[in-house]
Amino acid sequence: MAFTGAHLIPVDGPEIDDGVLVVHRGKIVAVGAVGDVDVPSGADVVDASGGVIMPGLVDTHSHVGGISGADRSGPIQPGVRVLDSLNVMDSGFKRAVAGGITTVNIMPGSGHLSSGQTVYAKLRVGEVATTIDALLIRDADGAMMGGLKMANGTNSMRDAPFPGTRARSAFLLREQFVKAREYREKIERAGDDAAKIPARDLHLDTLVEVLEGKRVVHFHTHRHDDIMTVLRLKEEFGFRVVLHHVSEGWKVADEIAAAGVPVSAILIDSPGGKLEAKHLLYETGKVLDDAGVLLAYHTDDWITDSRYFLRSPALGMRAGLSRETALRSVTLNGAEILDLGDRVGSLAVGKDADFVIMDGDPFSVYTKIRETWVEGEKVFDRSEEGDLLYAVGGYGAGHDQRPYLCCYGHSQTGAQQ
Amino acid sequence: MKRAMMMLLGVCVVAGMVGAEVDLAVRGGVVHTMAGGAIKDGVVLIEDGKISAVGPASSIRIPDGVRTLEAAVVTPGLIDGHATVGLTGIYNIPHDQDQIERSEPMQPELRAIDAFNVHEELVAFVRSFGVTTVHTGHGPGELISGQTLITKTHGNTVAEAVMVESVAVAATLSPIAQKGAKKSPGTRAKMMAMLRGELQRAKEYVEKGERVEEDDDEDDDEKKAKARDLGMETLGRVIKGELPLLVTANRAQDIASVLRLKEEFGIRVWLDMAAESYLLIDEIKAAGVTVFVHPTMYRAYGDTENMSYETAATLADAGIPIVLQSGYEGYVPKVRVVLYEAAWAAANGLGFQRAMGAITIDAARVLGIDDRVGSLEVGKDADIALYDGDPFEYTTHCVGVLIEGEVVSEVVR
Numbered sequence: 001m002a003f004t005g006a007h008l009i010p011v012d013g014p015e016i017d018d019g020v021l022v023v024h025r026g027k028i029v030a031v032g033a034v035g036d037v038d039v040p041s042g043a044d045v046v047d048a049s050g051g052v053i054m055p056g057l058v059d060t061h062s063h064v065g066g067i068s069g070a071d072r073s074g075p076i077q078p079g080v081r082v083l084d085s086l087n088v089m090d091s092g093f094k095r096a097v098a099g100g101i102t103t104v105n106i107m108p109g110s111g112h113l114s115s116g117q118t119v120y121a122k123l124r125v126g127e128v129a130t131t132i133d134a135l136l137i138r139d140a141d142g143a144m145m146g147g148l149k150m151a152n153g154t155n156s157m158r159d160a161p162f163p164g165t166r167a168r169s170a171f172l173l174r175e176q177f178v179k180a181r182e183y184r185e186k187i188e189r190a191g192d193d194a195a196k197i198p199a200r201d202l203h204l205d206t207l208v209e210v211l212e213g214k215r216v217v218h219f220h221t222h223r224h225d226d227i228m229t230v231l232r233l234k235e236e237f238g239f240r241v242v243l244h245h246v247s248e249g250w251k252v253a254d255e256i257a258a259a260g261v262p263v264s265a266i267l268i269d270s271p272g273g274k275l276e277a278k279h280l281l282y283e284t285g286k287v288l289d290d291a292g293v294l295l296a297y298h299t300d301d302w303i304t305d306s307r308y309f310l311r312s313p314a315l316g317m318r319a320g321l322s323r324e325t326a327l328r329s330v331t332l333n334g335a336e337i338l339d340l341g342d343r344v345g346s347l348a349v350g351k352d353a354d355f356v357i358m359d360g361d362p363f364s365v366y367t368k369i370r371e372t373w374v375e376g377e378k379v380f381d382r383s384e385e386g387d388l389l390y391a392v393g394g395y396g397a398g399h400d401q402r403p404y405l406c407c408y409g410h411s412q413t414g415a416q417q
Numbered sequence: 418m419k420r421a422m423m424m425l426l427g428v429c430v431v432a433g434m435v436g437a438e439v440d441l442a443v444r445g446g447v448v449h450t451m452a453g454g455a456i457k458d459g460v461v462l463i464e465d466g467k468i469s470a471v472g473p474a475s476s477i478r479i480p481d482g483v484r485t486l487e488a489a490v491v492t493p494g495l496i497d498g499h500a501t502v503g504l505t506g507i508y509n510i511p512h513d514q515d516q517i518e519r520s521e522p523m524q525p526e527l528r529a530i531d532a533f534n535v536h537e538e539l540v541a542f543v544r545s546f547g548v549t550t551v552h553t554g555h556g557p558g559e560l561i562s563g564q565t566l567i568t569k570t571h572g573n574t575v576a577e578a579v580m581v582e583s584v585a586v587a588a589t590l591s592p593i594a595q596k597g598a599k600k601s602p603g604t605r606a607k608m609m610a611m612l613r614g615e616l617q618r619a620k621e622y623v624e625k626g627e628r629v630e631e632d633d634d635e636d637d638d639e640k641k642a643k644a645r646d647l648g649m650e651t652l653g654r655v656i657k658g659e660l661p662l663l664v665t666a667n668r669a670q671d672i673a674s675v676l677r678l679k680e681e682f683g684i685r686v687w688l689d690m691a692a693e694s695y696l697l698i699d700e701i702k703a704a705g706v707t708v709f710v711h712p713t714m715y716r717a718y719g720d721t722e723n724m725s726y727e728t729a730a731t732l733a734d735a736g737i738p739i740v741l742q743s744g745y746e747g748y749v750p751k752v753r754v755v756l757y758e759a760a761w762a763a764a765n766g767l768g769f770q771r772a773m774g775a776i777t778i779d780a781a782r783v784l785g786i787d788d789r790v791g792s793l794e795v796g797k798d799a800d801i802a803l804y805d806g807d808p809f810e811y812t813t814h815c816v817g818v819l820i821e822g823e824v825v826s827e828v829v830r
Contacts, residue, residue, distance in 0.1 A: 269757060270542055272507030273749030302716055303749060308761070314811035365811050366764045392765060395696065398722025 001376070002039040005049030006357065011331045012346035021053055023353040026375035031347045048357055052367075054327070055346050056102025056354030056374065057309055058334030060264040061218065061244050061298035064092030064306060065132070069108020069115035069149065075162045076176050078148055078210075079202030080116030082108040086132040088125075091397060093135075094390035096306040097123050097372045097380040100356035101299075103137070103335065103344050110151040110220040113163065113173055117206060118218055119146040120338050122354075123372075126379035137340065145339070147242070148210055151220035152229055153276050170229050177237045180207035210239045216339070217241040218264070222276035224251040231259045242337050244298070246288075247271075247280035253291035262294035262337050266303065267312040282319035289325045296334040307391060314363040326363065439464055440822055442479040443801055445491030451778040452792035459491065463799040466821035471793050486817050486824070490808060492773065493793050494549025494800030494820065496780040497755040498740030499663070499689060499709045501556040503533045503540050503568070509751055513537070516556035516745060518563065522594070522602060523615055525586045525655075526647035527563030529554030535568070535578045539752040543743070544570040545830040546756045547802030547815045550580065550781075550790050556745040557589045557665035557689065560602055560611055564651065565663065567784055569800070571820040580786055585663040585687060586655050588612065590671045591720050609674055616682050619652035626653070661685035663709070667692035667720035676704045687783075690715075690744070692724035698735045707738040707783050712753050713761040715744065729775065730766030740783050741775040760809035769809065805829075 001023045008019030010031060020037040022030035030037045039045060068085040070077035086106065096104060102123050108115040121135040129135060136144045152169050156162065163169040183204040190196035209215040219230045219241050227246060234241045243249065245266045249256060256263060265288070271280040281287075288295050297312040299305065304312065313326035321329075335345025344352050353376040360367035369391070372380035381387050389397050441463040448459030450471055460477040462470040470477050479485055506513025515532040518524055533553065534540070543551070554565030565584045572578030590612075595603055602608040625644075654660045664675045667690050676697075679686045686704075688694065690711040694701060701708065710729045717724050725731070732739050741762060743753035755776050763772035771779075781791025789798050799822040806813035818826035 269750035269754055270507075270539060270752045272539065273509050273746065273751035275508060275510070277749055278507060302718065305714065305716065308714065311811060318812045318814065363811055365760050365809055368764075392727050393717055393723065393725035394727075395693065395723045397725075398717065 001046060002043045003046045003048045003053060003357070004034065004039070005047055006051040006053045008347060009052065009054040009327060009362070010347040011055055011327050012348055019053070021347060021355070023373075023376045026353055026377070028347060028349055028351050028353050030349060050359065051370065052358045052360060052362065053347070053355055054358070054362055055331045056344065056356055056372065057100045057330045058103045058296070058332075058338065058340070058345055059096070059101045059299050059301070059306065059309060059330075060105050060242070060296045060334045060337050061107055061266075062096070062101075062104045062301045062306065063107060063109070064090065064096050064104065064301050065106055066090045066092070067106060067108055070112045073161075075113045075156060075172060077112065077116055077203060078114050078176075078206035080108070081119070081146075082106055082116055082149075083119045083132065083136075083144070083146070086119070088129050088132045088135065091390060092301065092306070093123055093125050094380075094387070096301070097125060097374075098369065098382075098387065098391035099299075099305070099307040099309045100358075100369045100372050101306050101309055102354040102356075102372060102374045102379075103338070103340065105147065105218065105298075105338055107149050107218060110149070110155040111158075112151065113156045113169055114148060114150045114176075116149060117146050117215075118149050119144065120340065122352075122374055123379060124374050124377065126374065126377045147216040147218045147338075148206060149220070150217050153220070153222050153226045154274065155220065166226065166229070170233065173233060174236070176203075176207060177211070177233070180204045180211055181237075184208045184211065211237060213240050216337075218244055220244050222247040222274075224248040226276070227252055228255065231255060231261065234259065234261065245300070246284065247277045250281055250284045250287040251279070253287045253293060256288065257291040257293045262296070262333070263288055264296045264298045264334070264337060266298060266300050267315050268303070282315055285313070285316035285325070285329065286320040289321060294333055294336065295325060295329050296337050297329045298334075310362050310367075311365075314365075317363060323363070439469065439480050439483050441799075441819070441824075442483050442485040443491055443803065443819070444474060444479070444485055444487045445803070446489040448491045448793065449493070449773060450793040451493050451774060452794045461491065461793055461799070461801060463819070463822040466799055466823070468793060468795055468797050468799050471795060486803060486819075488803035488816050489806055490804040490813075491793075492547065492802045492804070492808060493777045493791055494802050494818065495547045495756055495776045496550040496552070496784070496786075496791060497543065497548050497743050498552055498776070498780045498784070499565075499742035499744065500551050500553040500752070500755075501745045502543060502551060502743065502752045503535065503537045503553050504529065504555065505539070505745065505751065506534065507538045507751055509748070516554075516562075517558040518555075519559070522559050522596070523561040523611065524559070524563055524648065525561045525651040527555055528583065529564050529566040530575050530579060530582050533566060533568060533575050533579075535572050535575055540570050541826075543752060543754055544818055544820075545815060545826045545828050546754045547804070547808065547818055548755060549800040549802070549818065549820050550786070552584060552742075552780075552784055554584070555587045557587065557591065558593055558745075560589060560594050560608055561615065561652075562587045562589065564660075567786060569820050571823070571825045580789065581784075583651075583654075583660060584784065585661045586651060587689075588662050588664045590664055590666040590674055591668070593720070605671070605674070609678070612678065613681065615652060616656065616678070616684070619649050619656045620682065622646065622649040623653040623656050655684050656682065658683075658685055661687045663687045663689050665689040667711070667724075669693040669696040672697055673700065676700055676706065679704060679706070690721070692721040692728070695725060695728050695731045698731070698737070701732075702735055702737050707740065708732050709740045709742050710762070712742060712744045713758045713765065714753070726761060726765040729762040729772075730768075733767060733771050733775075738779065738783060739775055740780045741772070756808060756815075760811075763809050769807075772809065
């Protein structure tokens with residue numbers, strides 16, 4: 001297929017005013033200005049004149065799919081997988097593609113120091129996907145990809161056995177990492193001696209993956225001192241980590257940059273709502289970018305709705321973020337954070353044909369997403385009534401399942417956390 | 418339309434010339450007066466906190482030496498049609514959450530003036546986006562949660578800021594006002610039964626009061642004073658049509674209940690949130706009810722799971738008066754910015770003019786404050802917002818805000 005006449009935003013190169021995008025077997029095979037790119041004979045030519053095409057959006061932190069994670073029995077449960085809670089029929093997936101999202105890191109909540117494993121998903125929801133397996137992203141070895149959710153600050157503090165203070169939160173995590181180290185050493189020492197191999201522990205297995213750099217930690221953290229605690233833990237145990245939300249990231253931007261840690265930031269209309277978000281600023285994105293931090297935005301869906309994901313980088317621009325980083329922050333930077341930089345995040349030859357067709361500039365409030373494509377398949381079409389229902393809402397667009405987050409439901413009904 | 422605008426401008430120019438001391442001027446590339454159309458390269462003159470002239474720069478001279486604020490786009494100060502800001506605070510801890518009192522399900526006697534914190538940071542926050550007037554007060558969450566007020570977003574005390582002390586009585590017909598543990602109300606039907614019972618009591622209270630008024634026996638005066646009931650007095654004002662009942666309802670069946678209540682007691686009602694109102698267009702229109710549409714970007718869940726971004730447009734298309742609002746938020750964002758909610762409505766079928774109207778002149782009319790605010794017209798309060806582009810665009814900034822002629826915000830937001 002060849003898409004012609006549109007303004008192309010490849011993200012990893014300059015924007016192209018009158019471009020051609022050629023897709024074959026789910027991959028991008030050519031991208032460039034009209035005249036520079038040969039449209040193969042026999043290709044279906046789609047006239048996208050007046051449209052704007054950019055890569056499918058990468059959301060590095062979402063709770064779509066009716067998520068749950070660890071239960072209240074303990075604060076650290078890395079063996080629990082969000083995967084096992086997901087409902088592929090959940091309308092949240094439909095809304096996500098209506099918002100142009102094609103790749104998503106689905107996370108369990110923040111009410112635990114570790115509420116479990118996250119899963120990276122491709123929103124292949126065009127045809128009827130009957131199980132969540134259809135949405136998984138697999139690595140070269142065929143293993144499903146995902147990270148591990150961790151959190152500090154107030155969301156994960158509660159009655160015992162949960163921590164009641166910040167210091168205990170850090171201690172409990174350190175204790176588990178120490179255990180995981182010892183567990184790994186025991187396994188290494190045992191070698192082939194089956195009698196000496198410790199009983200398999202799914203929680204510790206996951207932490208070992210983290211220690212070995214095979215699984216990235218996605219760390220919910222808001223306050224500047226909590227952010228520094230995460231960097232200290234990283235330093236001590238040497239794991240790969242992404243800082244999530246970082247309401248006060250602007251206070252420690254240089255420290256984050258020096259640690260070489262990427263950020264997946266949230267942008268909320270107003271500061272507050274919880275003590276840790278009191279000093280949230282629209283400027284956080286710009287400050288981090290200026291400091292040299294790899295910046296992505298996320299929806300944290302339901303905290304912000306997937307359908308207006310592009311609003312976050314746009315409001316970041318309102319506070320000084322460059323257009324270039326704004327574009328990267330919801331595409332290529334997110335892809336790199338999820339170790340998918342070679343597969344998605346830009347309109348580049350060889351990458352998955354994940355893209356969005358819009359009727360205007362991505363950062364205008366008036367722009368509508370017309371179509372979303374995943375691996376060469378159309379998964380959202382605003383001109384289809386069924387898809388439009390999810391894009392704008394209406395009777396029947398409601399949730400199939402309510403997600404279990406941390407603190408939203410309680411606050412909403414007036415109870416204080 | 419154009420002729421009407423020119424006539425209006427003529428009047429403005431004359432008024433401007435009779436003015437004695439211009440304190441401040443505002444000049445905009447486009448001035449959306451919200452009264453007869455936009456003016457290119459327009460000027461607003463301000464005297465004693467009031468607008469003394471509005472018109473094109475070609476016909477209004479800014480006196481020498483008068484400070485002039487300039488911006489690409491100028492609008493009236495925005496009106497947030499319904500909020501809880503100022504009763505809800507930024508920290509979201511019991512210390513700063515006064516929008517709901519949980520001790521009883523029905524407390525119409527609670528006044529917003531006794532709880533509104535004009536120094537609340539979030540009041541200043543929304544002001545910095547151009548919001549100069551807020552209808553705020555007791556929130557959704559109890560069957561009858563209390564009263565609302567209208568205030569400017571600037572002042573040292575509530576007395577200085579407030580425009581209307583008591584605007585409406587807030588009620589909730591939604592499961593969020595139901596209680597567990599064998600407490601009432603626990604069901605939809607019980608909510609209505611309790612509301613009807615209370616309104617019936619109020620009706621009798623009013624009737625009794627009227628009988629006492631008619632009876633000029635002075636010996637009854639003491640008895641009359643003893644019988645005073647602050648809650649019944651407030652609901653009595655609803656019964657008499659002095660105050661509307663502002664009812665939060667989202668599901669179609671709850672909206673229908675609100676209309677039934679209006680019919681039964683002959684009271685004025687304002688529908689709040691109304692996520693499924695698009696299912697009852699004819700009924701709402703026939704009842705002549707104004708809809709305070711949920712924040713356009715509200716979360717679709719529970720009662721609002723079927724909400725639509727296009728509801729404001731659908732209602733407006735049908736000729737139903739609408740107001741846009743920031744509403745109530747229990748978590749983050751602790752306050753919404755009504756400018757953003759209007760922008761999303763504008764982009765989802767409402768269009769610029771109607772969306773801007775819903776947060777300026779149309780909101781002012783519904784709230785009964787259009788003699789003072791809502792448009793840039795001679796004699797009105799000099800409440801003005803300045804922007805460096807289309808106010809609804811994500812990347813536009815609010816660059817200045819005036820309330821009653823005073824520059825209250827100059828941050829670039």
